[in-house]
Amino acid sequence: MDLEDGELPEASKAELWRCYKKFDTNDDDTVNPDELGEILRWSGFSPTDCQVKELSDLFDKNGDGRLQIEELVHHWRTIAQHSVHGNDLMAAFCCLDTEKTGIIRLPKLHKILTSTGEKMTGQEASKVLESLMQFDRDGSGTFSYGEFVEMFMKESFPFKKPEGVEKVDITQNFEKKTTE
Numbered sequence: 001m002d003l004e005d006g007e008l009p010e011a012s013k014a015e016l017w018r019c020y021k022k023f024d025t026n027d028d029d030t031v032n033p034d035e036l037g038e039i040l041r042w043s044g045f046s047p048t049d050c051q052v053k054e055l056s057d058l059f060d061k062n063g064d065g066r067l068q069i070e071e072l073v074h075h076w077r078t079i080a081q082h083s084v085h086g087n088d089l090m091a092a093f094c095c096l097d098t099e100k101t102g103i104i105r106l107p108k109l110h111k112i113l114t115s116t117g118e119k120m121t122g123q124e125a126s127k128v129l130e131s132l133m134q135f136d137r138d139g140s141g142t143f144s145y146g147e148f149v150e151m152f153m154k155e156s157f158p159f160k161k162p163e164g165v166e167k168v169d170i171t172q173n174f175e176k177k178t179t180e
Contacts, residue, residue, distance in 0.1 A: 008076065016073045030066035039072070040079070051086045055079060058102075058145050078146040081153055093148050103142040 008016070023035045023042070031039065033056040040047045040055075047055075059067045059075065072079065081089065096104045096112070106129055113125035120128070135151040136143060143151065 008073075013073050016076060017069055020069045020072055024069060028066075029069050031069060031072070032065060032067070036067055036072070043080075045080075045084070047086070054086065054090055075146055077153065078149045081149050089149055089152060090145075092152075093145050096148075103140075103144055104148060106141045 019042075020031070020039055021029070023031055023039050025035065033052055036056055037047060037049070037052040040052065056065075056067060058078075059071050061071075093104070094100075096109065098108065099105075109132075110122075110125050110129060113120045113128060114122055132143075132151060135147045135154075137147060
């Protein structure tokens with residue numbers, strides 16, 4: 001099993017579910033944002049209240065304020081990466097989600113790649129976007145925040161920091177591209 005691809009063995013998923021279930025105070029297989037914060041802290045992360053809210057908003061698909069434990073297990077890598085790099089990842093995502101819909105659309109990415117910063121040709125941009133399509137899990141032609149985080153974690157992600165550089169503020173790169 002290749003953990004690089006974000007998949008956990010079934011036994012590990014079951015163990016995560018069992019551990020997360022301990023935080024389900026009303027025994028309905030869901031947790032509220034406060035319980036999500038407790039889960040994250042139990043997992044060894046130190047999320048801010050803002051990060052907990054961002055993750056809650058991201059995973060609360062029906063807007064009822066409750067998060068399905070099964071979904072939290074499914075998105076374990078997104079949660080882990082967001083807990084460590086949340087500010088940078090969320091800021092970069094928001095720069096690309098100019099319509100504030102919670103998704104990044106392929107035509108918007110194509111436009112950014114061909115018209116701002118170090119401009120690519122249409123063919124170069126299409127090639128980059130084609131390589132990113134493996135992260136479009138539902139085939140919608142858009143990227144959710146979870147898909148964006150998965151994309152960013154891959155070594156093959158085309159916008160990684162250069163060798164020998166300790167820290168790169170990824171929001172600076174995206175802001176430059178979206179505001180030029």
